[in-house]
Amino acid sequence: MKKRDICVLGGTGFVGQHLVAALSSAGWHVRVLSRHRERYRELLVLPNVDVIEANILDEGVLREHFPGAAAVINLVGILNERHRGDFQAVHADLPRRIVSACRLLGVPRLLHMSALNADAATGPSQYLRSKGEGEDAVHAADLAVTSFRPSVIFGPGDHFFNQFACLIKAAPGMLPLACPGARFAPVYVGDVVAAFVKAMTNKSTCGQRYNLCGPAAYSLRELFEFTAAVSGRRCTVIGLPNALSAIQARVMGLLPGKPLTYDNYLSMQVDGVCAGGFPDVFGITPASIESIVPRYVARKGDPFDEIRHHARHD
Structure with a gap:
């Protein structure tokens, strides 16, 4: 080398x-x-x-x-x-x-x-x-x-918004949603990648642990509703209380591709958001979901393609 x-x-x-x-x-x-x-x-x-x-x-x-x-x-x-x-x-x-x-x-x-x-x-x-x-x-x-x-990473080829779109397409106009109030600050894959590349030649990053979040925080319900809108689909989200959320997670963990597991449910008991903005050391203005996601979330195709893909490769 x-x-x-x-x-x-x-x-x-x-x-x-x-x-x-x-x-x-x-x-x-x-x-x-x-x-x-x-x-x-x-x-x-x-x-x-x-x-x-x-x-x-x-x-x-x-x-x-x-x-x-x-x-x-x-x-x-x-x-x-x-x-x-x-x-x-x-x-x-x-x-x-x-x-x-x-x-x-x-x-x-x-x-x-x-x-x-x-x-x-x-x-x-x-x-x-x-x-x-x-x-x-x-x-x-x-x-x-x-x-x-x-926080959750999004961008072309992600498992997050693409799977949301698949679930929405397969839903009969309504979707029961576990942990609807769980909060995330999705961060663009291009910004995460840029931070890695910049860190390679910046000695001041050595020994540091960096939280990486996008510019805004959303509830899981808001992210589902946003995905439905950019997918051109109407889907009513029915937020489940905590006990039913846990049951849904256990059931969905048995499906191909495991769209949701009980361990995922436990992870969502703490919000995936950052206290501050994107670390200044990288000089990056993080991209919003509104500026990126509509470019790649599919509007057509088999609603289970993405789930099958991840079931084969997980």
Whole structure:
């Protein structure tokens, strides 16, 4: 590897594909480790990008591909478990293995994707506790670490507004909605990616943990109603009380693609909003959902295509 080489884990995911393209455009040589190389041919044609099939959960594999890297970026994350213990393995154990490999091989820089409200001790869900554990592990290392804690991320190819649109299209004019009052400050994927790229060359970001939010906060009900409007659909949202929200989450967690799980429900017990604006250090004015989402939310097609897609790739 050369001095401008970066090894990216999770580079084939939603944020990862946007980030890899941005790093390539910025002149970095990017090595993407993925379990399924041939699924992501759009990355294979990017200049200065190598996609390597690898089991990233194996520390021996990490040691094989980290040598000479100027930095490692960890974007790996899951919203739902297929098997008990997956959150721990992916969000907590993997970051520890990454730190170990970086230390052994002299990789000086690590950028880590965490989550807003991640907290190993007080997170209300397994997702947030495991994310907090991983975040604490990387910051305990003697490396130049920067972590990012975004609210829900949106943009072309997202699992958030696209899935909302699918559920609205499939609904018979009305939709019972769990946790309608839960609040989020959706942040544009392009702004998240820009923060990562800028952090690569800004030493003042080392050792910092950045909350990333968009310019406005919305209730889940408002986000559903916004999605219905831009999709050109009429759909009455019926907000469920807390007890029924928990039941709906357990039922929907059994469906293909798991549109909502009980652990997701627990995560929504704390609002996904930031106390301040987008961190000044990055010089970014965050984009609003109103300026971006109407460009990509589909108005046609099979309402279950997006859910099936994520069921195959989760």
